[in-house]
Amino acid sequence: MQVIDRYAYSNRIRQVDPAYKAALSVAVLLLCLVLNEPLVGLAAAAGMWLLAVGVAGLPGRTFGQMLFAEAFFLTLVTAGVAVSIGFGAPGDAGRYALRLGPVWLSSGPESLSLAARLVTRALGGAAAMNFLAMTTPLVDLIDLFRRLGLPAALIDVMALTYRFIFILMDSLDRMYVAQNSRLGYRSWRRALASAGQLAARLFIDAYQRSERLQTALDSRAYQGELRVLPAAYQRDDALLWCGFLVIVGLLVVWSAL
Amino acid sequence: MKPIIEFVDVYYRYPGQPRFALQGFSVQVPAGEKIAVIGRNGSGKSTFFLHCNGLYRPQAGAVFYDGKPLDYSRAGLQTLRRHVGICFQNPDDQLFSASVAQDISFGPLNLGLKDSEARRRVEQAAEFCDVTGLLDRPTHALSGGEKARVALAGVLAMDPDVIIVDELMSTLDPWVRLHIIAIFERLHRHGKTLMLATHDLTVVESWATYVIVMAAGRTLFAGSPATLLSDAALLHETGLEHVWSRAGEWTAVSL
Numbered sequence: 238m239q240v241i242d243r244y245a246y247s248n249r250i251r252q253v254d255p256a257y258k259a260a261l262s263v264a265v266l267l268l269c270l271v272l273n274e275p276l277v278g279l280a281a282a283a284g285m286w287l288l289a290v291g292v293a294g295l296p297g298r299t300f301g302q303m304l305f306a307e308a309f310f311l312t313l314v315t316a317g318v319a320v321s322i323g324f325g326a327p328g329d330a331g332r333y334a335l336r337l338g339p340v341w342l343s344s345g346p347e348s349l350s351l352a353a354r355l356v357t358r359a360l361g362g363a364a365a366m367n368f369l370a371m372t373t374p375l376v377d378l379i380d381l382f383r384r385l386g387l388p389a390a391l392i393d394v395m396a397l398t399y400r401f402i403f404i405l406m407d408s409l410d411r412m413y414v415a416q417n418s419r420l421g422y423r424s425w426r427r428a429l430a431s432a433g434q435l436a437a438r439l440f441i442d443a444y445q446r447s448e449r450l451q452t453a454l455d456s457r458a459y460q461g462e463l464r465v466l467p468a469a470y471q472r473d474d475a476l477l478w479c480g481f482l483v484i485v486g487l488l489v490v491w492s493a494l
Numbered sequence: 495m496k497p498i499i500e501f502v503d504v505y506y507r508y509p510g511q512p513r514f515a516l517q518g519f520s521v522q523v524p525a526g527e528k529i530a531v532i533g534r535n536g537s538g539k540s541t542f543f544l545h546c547n548g549l550y551r552p553q554a555g556a557v558f559y560d561g562k563p564l565d566y567s568r569a570g571l572q573t574l575r576r577h578v579g580i581c582f583q584n585p586d587d588q589l590f591s592a593s594v595a596q597d598i599s600f601g602p603l604n605l606g607l608k609d610s611e612a613r614r615r616v617e618q619a620a621e622f623c624d625v626t627g628l629l630d631r632p633t634h635a636l637s638g639g640e641k642a643r644v645a646l647a648g649v650l651a652m653d654p655d656v657i658i659v660d661e662l663m664s665t666l667d668p669w670v671r672l673h674i675i676a677i678f679e680r681l682h683r684h685g686k687t688l689m690l691a692t693h694d695l696t697v698v699e700s701w702a703t704y705v706i707v708m709a710a711g712r713t714l715f716a717g718s719p720a721t722l723l724s725d726a727a728l729l730h731e732t733g734l735e736h737v738w739s740r741a742g743e744w745t746a747v748s749l
Contacts, residue, residue, distance in 0.1 A: 374592075375592065376596065397590060400589075403634035404586050446586075449582070450587055457600055460572075460604060466595065466596060466599035466616065
């Protein structure tokens with residue numbers, strides 16, 4: 238998560254209006270869902286990789302690794318679609334079957350192609366979301382939601398949650414080190430007890446922090462809404478054209494099928 | 495001496511606590527001075543500060559700003575908080591936004607300023623606190639000293655007349671402290687009243703023009719640092735004598 242955050246702040250298109258980046262990512266995601274072709278999904282993943290590396294200047298390896306990790310998980314989840322489990326041999330011909338005692342694992346061309354379709358479709362969409370997450374700091378996304386007219390209460394909760402994640406991670410880290418230095422994680426039993434105490438303490442810490450935050454906000458004349466200035470953005474024609482090319486590319490792949 | 499803030503016989507007890515944090519606390523805060531507030535942990539410094547812009551309300555006694563008793567209505571507090579700004583002990587308690595620029599813009603927008611004016615205030619405060627280069631950085635990526643300066647900028651952007659800083663300095667290294675003291679000096683030249691809680695006695699000696707010593711929720715001393723330092727009986731009474739004059743004699747300080 239901190240890796241994503243770091244890239245989100247340091248990539249080449251950080252200053253670009255999040256509306257462009259979000260529109261591009263959502264368009265690619267929708268195309269993957271609507272066109273529903275394995276090749277389109279793969280092309281989308283490739284296209285987003287190219288955009289991330291070529292336009293945003295993200296390291297291709299990192300972006301690729303994230304995609305691989307996601308592909309791995311997607312494959313695991315869709316295994317249930319590709320392989321069916323049953324007692325008794327599958328009747329129809331043309332199916333691959335494997336017997337494990339009383340249980341039969343079986344698969345066939347249709348279920349395999351369905352699984353492939355699911356994996357690639359989701360992978361294309363995930364690549365689009367990765368691109369958005371790694372090029373756009375959450376602050377900018379929240380800013381975008383505000384511009385899109387999401388309710389202020391929701392926006393405030395998002396903004397505070399994001400800020401508090403880092404504060405609480407920091408607290409957690411310090412408490413863990415302090416416990417560890419007093420041998421709190423010496424054995425499995427101690428570790429379990431220490432982790433429990435840490436969790437309890439962290440709740441109290443979060444609560445006390447929220448009270449102090451309230452006081453500090455009140456001191457700056459808080460009136461129930463966290464109003465802040467919108468950020469100033471740039472436009473980036475290279476991103477617009479390359480994004481446009483990726484979308485056209487997906488449609489071309491689809492029409493060629 | 496014209497007091498900008500005045501406390502008259504103020505009592506305050508935190509819910510569930512047996513002891514009063516302020517008990518019969520009276521003090522006059524002189525306008526335009528550089529004030530050091532000293533006192534041991536739990537002597538009531540933070541509680542004093544939190545009363546200054548109406549965050550806490552005295553359970554007995556009264557607080558005055560510019561000669562008038564504090565108005566605790568919504569509008570009254572809004573006005574008061576424009577005049578009295580507090581920078582809190584831990585910047586992480588104060589910085590609510592993940593964006594430095596947006597955090598600083600919070601106060602000015604709460605004052606009902608237009609976006610363009612708020613933006614100008616943000617830039618001005620950032621320049622004043624030397625954080626212009628940080629405006630685009632995420633809050634969680636800042637160092638302690640940077641966070642302290644950003645928190646201060648968030649208070650200054652509201653352009654208060656009285657700036658209260660609660661032990662912001664205690665965890666900062668001497669260079670950052672010097673940096674912040676330099677910012678205070680500039681604020682002082684702009685006619686602001688500065689009030690700083692500190693345990694750093696060199697700050698009292700070399701920076702402050704007025705010093706308030708608190709103990710057990712009361713004022714032990716309020717006056718010029720020179721008076722405090724030259725009066726042996728007074729030093730004895732405040733208990734500071736031990737800390738100041740018997741360096742090396744570790745048994746002198748009672749805990």
